[in-house]
Amino acid sequence: MTTTISRRQFIRVSATAAGGLLIAAQLPACGGSKNLQADSGDFSPNAFLTFSEQGEITFTLPRAEMGQGTYTGLTTIIAEELEVDPQAIAILFAPADKAYNNPDYYNQMTGGSNSIKVHFSPLSQLGADTRQLFINAAAERLQVSPGECEASNALVTHTPSGRQLPYRDLLTLAATLDGVESTPLKKPAQYKYIGKQRQRLDAAAKTFGQAEFAIDVAIDNMLVAAIARPPVFGGKLIRFDASSAETMPGVHHVLAVDAGVAVVADNYWQAQQALQAVIIEWDHGKLAGLSSDSLFQHYRDAADADTGDKVRRDGNASKALAFASKVIEAEYTVPFLAHATMEPQNCVAHVQADRCDIWVPTQGPDLATVIASNITGLSHDQIHIHSSFLGGGFGRRILHDYLAEAVSISSAIGQPVKVIWSREDDIAHDSFRPATYNRLKAGLNEEGELLAWQHQIVGPSIMRQFIPNMLGAHVPEAMPDALVRFLGKTAGKAMGTVIADGSCTEGADDLPYSIPNLDVRYVHVDAGVPLLYWRSVGHSQNAFMVESFLDEAAHAAGSDPYQFRVGLLKEDPRRRAVLDKAAELGNWGNPAAGNRFQGIAVHKSFGSYVAQVAEIEIINEQIQVKHISCVVDCGLVVNPDIVRMQMESGVIFGLTAALYGEITHRDGRVEQSNFHDYPLLRMNETPTISVHIMESDEAPSGVGEPGVPPVLPAVANAVFAATGQRLRKAPLRLGQAQG
Amino acid sequence: MLSLTINEQSYEVDAAPDTPLLWVIRDFVKLTGTKFGCGKGLCGACTVHLDGIAIRSCITPVSAAVGRPITTIEGLGNEQQPHPLQSAWLEHNVPQCGYCQPGQLMQASSLLASNASPTEDEIKSAMSGNLCRCGTYPRILKAIQQVAASNTTAMFYDATAPQDVKA
Numbered sequence: 001m002t003t004t005i006s007r008r009q010f011i012r013v014s015a016t017a018a019g020g021l022l023i024a025a026q027l028p029a030c031g032g033s034k035n036l037q038a039d040s041g042d043f044s045p046n047a048f049l050t051f052s053e054q055g056e057i058t059f060t061l062p063r064a065e066m067g068q069g070t071y072t073g074l075t076t077i078i079a080e081e082l083e084v085d086p087q088a089i090a091i092l093f094a095p096a097d098k099a100y101n102n103p104d105y106y107n108q109m110t111g112g113s114n115s116i117k118v119h120f121s122p123l124s125q126l127g128a129d130t131r132q133l134f135i136n137a138a139a140e141r142l143q144v145s146p147g148e149c150e151a152s153n154a155l156v157t158h159t160p161s162g163r164q165l166p167y168r169d170l171l172t173l174a175a176t177l178d179g180v181e182s183t184p185l186k187k188p189a190q191y192k193y194i195g196k197q198r199q200r201l202d203a204a205a206k207t208f209g210q211a212e213f214a215i216d217v218a219i220d221n222m223l224v225a226a227i228a229r230p231p232v233f234g235g236k237l238i239r240f241d242a243s244s245a246e247t248m249p250g251v252h253h254v255l256a257v258d259a260g261v262a263v264v265a266d267n268y269w270q271a272q273q274a275l276q277a278v279i280i281e282w283d284h285g286k287l288a289g290l291s292s293d294s295l296f297q298h299y300r301d302a303a304d305a306d307t308g309d310k311v312r313r314d315g316n317a318s319k320a321l322a323f324a325s326k327v328i329e330a331e332y333t334v335p336f337l338a339h340a341t342m343e344p345q346n347c348v349a350h351v352q353a354d355r356c357d358i359w360v361p362t363q364g365p366d367l368a369t370v371i372a373s374n375i376t377g378l379s380h381d382q383i384h385i386h387s388s389f390l391g392g393g394f395g396r397r398i399l400h401d402y403l404a405e406a407v408s409i410s411s412a413i414g415q416p417v418k419v420i421w422s423r424e425d426d427i428a429h430d431s432f433r434p435a436t437y438n439r440l441k442a443g444l445n446e447e448g449e450l451l452a453w454q455h456q457i458v459g460p461s462i463m464r465q466f467i468p469n470m471l472g473a474h475v476p477e478a479m480p481d482a483l484v485r486f487l488g489k490t491a492g493k494a495m496g497t498v499i500a501d502g503s504c505t506e507g508a509d510d511l512p513y514s515i516p517n518l519d520v521r522y523v524h525v526d527a528g529v530p531l532l533y534w535r536s537v538g539h540s541q542n543a544f545m546v547e548s549f550l551d552e553a554a555h556a557a558g559s560d561p562y563q564f565r566v567g568l569l570k571e572d573p574r575r576r577a578v579l580d581k582a583a584e585l586g587n588w589g590n591p592a593a594g595n596r597f598q599g600i601a602v603h604k605s606f607g608s609y610v611a612q613v614a615e616i617e618i619i620n621e622q623i624q625v626k627h628i629s630c631v632v633d634c635g636l637v638v639n640p641d642i643v644r645m646q647m648e649s650g651v652i653f654g655l656t657a658a659l660y661g662e663i664t665h666r667d668g669r670v671e672q673s674n675f676h677d678y679p680l681l682r683m684n685e686t687p688t689i690s691v692h693i694m695e696s697d698e699a700p701s702g703v704g705e706p707g708v709p710p711v712l713p714a715v716a717n718a719v720f721a722a723t724g725q726r727l728r729k730a731p732l733r734l735g736q737a738q739g
Numbered sequence: 740m741l742s743l744t745i746n747e748q749s750y751e752v753d754a755a756p757d758t759p760l761l762w763v764i765r766d767f768v769k770l771t772g773t774k775f776g777c778g779k780g781l782c783g784a785c786t787v788h789l790d791g792i793a794i795r796s797c798i799t800p801v802s803a804a805v806g807r808p809i810t811t812i813e814g815l816g817n818e819q820q821p822h823p824l825q826s827a828w829l830e831h832n833v834p835q836c837g838y839c840q841p842g843q844l845m846q847a848s849s850l851l852a853s854n855a856s857p858t859e860d861e862i863k864s865a866m867s868g869n870l871c872r873c874g875t876y877p878r879i880l881k882a883i884q885q886v887a888a889s890n891t892t893a894m895f896y897d898a899t900a901p902q903d904v905k906a
Binding site: 066067068069199200202203204205206207208209210211212213215216218249267268269340341342343344389390391392393394420422423641642645648649650651652653674675676680681682683684685686688689 | 755758759762769772773775781782811812813821825832833835837841862863866867870871875876879
């Protein structure tokens with residue numbers, strides 16, 4: 001294997017350089033046309049690939065890299081058909097441009113664990129067509145038939161004669177040839193890169209401390225801002241006294257902003273120090289009296305007052321329950337959860353008269369553009385979003401509140417500004433995974449068969465809050481702001497009433513179990529707490545209700561929880577297969593030691609099936625998770641090791657939520673502030689994890705989120721096995737009030 | 740002006756003595772490999788070596804570091820001369836988002852410098868101050884155990900060797 005370019009040149013992936021290079025390589029024309037730039041000699045056959053005469057091959061990554069592996073996975077896909085080693089490709093983060101839309105969303109959001117799924121075929125085709133273009137060019141140059149040529153390692157070889165031409169020598173000629181389409185793709189048996197274990201392409205940069213995150217960006221003449229935000233969400237600034245702060249070292253400005261009060265200084269430390277010296281008076285607003293207790297009471301009252309909108313109805317659950325020989329019922333609750341990305345929120349904005357440059361961690365550069373455009377009045381074309389590696393995403397980087405702050409302040413003071421959120425800002429002023437309240441009822445017959453299942457879900461709708469933020473990216477740029485806002489509000493109101501927000505009920509509405517009478521209902525209640533998508537979204541809540549209450553039904557029937565599920569999964573072979581494999585991998589029925597207990601759960605989300613067996617010990621009244629066996633069916637696998645690490649990732653992320661995660665409110669304020677009171681799982685609390693990937697020829701489905709949902713119920717079920725305590729509230733705490 | 744020695748280079752910085760070393764490293768010396776995660780010494784993302792020992796630079800005033808050798812991730816190793824832990828990190832495909840990784844490596848290297856053959860419990864005890872939101876702990880543990888077991892000193896990363904990852 002030869003690499004035509006030193007990897008060292010691409011180790012330092014700089015957001016600023018990335019933005020600049022991309023603007024040069026990227027002409028305004030969209031995806032289909034080929035561009036050969038006379039001055040640089042660079043050839044861009046499409047919006048994703050650029051070839052230089054020096055042999056540099058650049059791939060513009062259409063999706064964000066937040067640890068989940070798109071940087072490696074998508075590059076591998078196109079490299080395979082292009083016949084170039086993925087490690088020989090330089091990767092740039094895409095700017096805001098429709099060419100890089102997520103085909104599932106019609107915008108540029110990265111999420112839903114769908115990057116591999118949506119890009120597999122299109123990028124494979126692009127790679128193959130580009131390869132064929134070079135083959136055609138080589139054949140033309142050598143005056144031979146393309147059919148006698150093949151490509152490998154960015155080199156075309158005329159097989160009969162052995163003559164070779166590297167891609168870099170064919171650029172000018174390739175630019176003149178007709179475009180190529182529908183080149184036949186490889187069969188999986190021919191794959192050199194897909195499906196083989198490959199190192200992550202960003203592993204070296206991240207291991208040598210060379211990977212640049214937006215928080216690392218510094219530009220000339222930049223100041224740094226720290227912001228005091230209303231302690232209660234929705235509160236407003238009444239007045240502030242900056243007389244002391246203004247005299248402190250490095251301080252340039254203290255000003256009121258939409259978000260609160262900003263101190264702008266030479267550096268972050270100075271800004272933060274001075275911020276502490278600003279005396280601020282707030283009008284706490286409507287949520288001043290909010291407490292977690294009052295919130296959940298509100299949910300209970302809503303459940304009493306309204307049975308809810310129909311989400312799924314099979315048969316007649318109420319009737320079946322009336323005739324059941326055994327009925328069980330329970331209340332389940334889950335709290336708000338913070339994202340807690342390790343890289344706190346941040347943004348560098350440089351607003352000028354005719355352009356605006358923004359360096360920001362984002363899961364949606366086009367959404368970011370709209371926000372910036374609305375604030376500055378600049379057109380979309382005048383706004384340049386420079387993306388970088390994200391120090392964690394989990395859904396947080398879809399909401400660009402931190403970008404709005406930086407853009408407004410830069411606009412106001414006429415200088416580049418970097419906003420950094422402290423960890424306290426990040427926890428308290430997050431937009432959270434919703435808290436929900438659930439009532440479940442199940443009925444069994446004398447034989448212990450599950451005949452009826454009722455689930456009433458009470459909680460808020462993310463989409464209803466979020467849709468105004470997203471709408472701007474979908475409507476024509478020329479549409480007046482006021483109209484976009486109006487549409488956003490209207491659409492938001494429609495959510496949860498006329499149109500169901502699927503994220504509230506996902507995982508609860510698609511029960512695969514053969515239960516003849518099913519009744520799932522949703523009651524919309526919104527206490528006003530800000531909400532956002534959070535890794536696995538509705539599945540992060542509903543897998544708990546479903547897999548734990550199903551466990552309750554199994555025990556009510558006197559059945560083994562694994563066998564009980566097997567009996568109900570006759571119609572779902574893929575789910576049954578992962579469940580069986582997990583039971584095998586986890587030695588179901590044979591825990592590793594006498595003081596260890598097992599719990600099982602299986603859940604499908606984002607197209608993938610995941611089953612887990614948790615093995616726990618109870619030590620000093622504490623739940624200690626010793627081992628998680630995890631089986632995943634995600635269809636065709638591009639990078640097995642990345643699939644494995646995403647399962648490890650989902651398990652550990654899910655365990656933090658299962659054992660610790662809780663955002664609570666008192667007097668309207670979020671009570672948590674840093675990692676001492678919003679703890680994350682640490683190495684010494686982490687179980688061993690074994691992962692098995694099911695062999696599959698199905699189309700690829702996601703792995704970023706699917707590892708998360710089964711963990712909480714698997715552990716809760718193990719806790720029941722260990723103690724007889726049925727924990728129906730997350731985070732799981734022994735001795736907590738039931739239900 | 741404060742005199743600092745970072746990765747064997749001298750710097751003169753005009754920073755207030757109570758400025759946390761983290762911000763001096765990032766904002767004055769412009770070495771951004773060391774990360775800000777919590778500002779309270781709770782997450783370990785800011786870990787650097789002072790006199791070869793891991794400290795949390797976000798809660799260490801720069802004045803305490805004057806005249807003492809400081810090592811950041813940039814000084815731990817590079818592609819041509821990786822620290823053995825960095826080679827192991829690559830073999831085990833450790834990083835995901837990568838943000839916590841410099842702190843993890845600085846903490847791990849400090850552990851091995853003082854205890855070349857730590858037990859699993861000793862590793863966990865030493866490393867549990869370093870948070871990872873992405874869940875790389877199992878691979879970090881394996882990478883540290885591998886280096887501890889191998890007893891090697893300096894190792895060179897062979898860029899021409901096959902890039903296959905250990906099963």
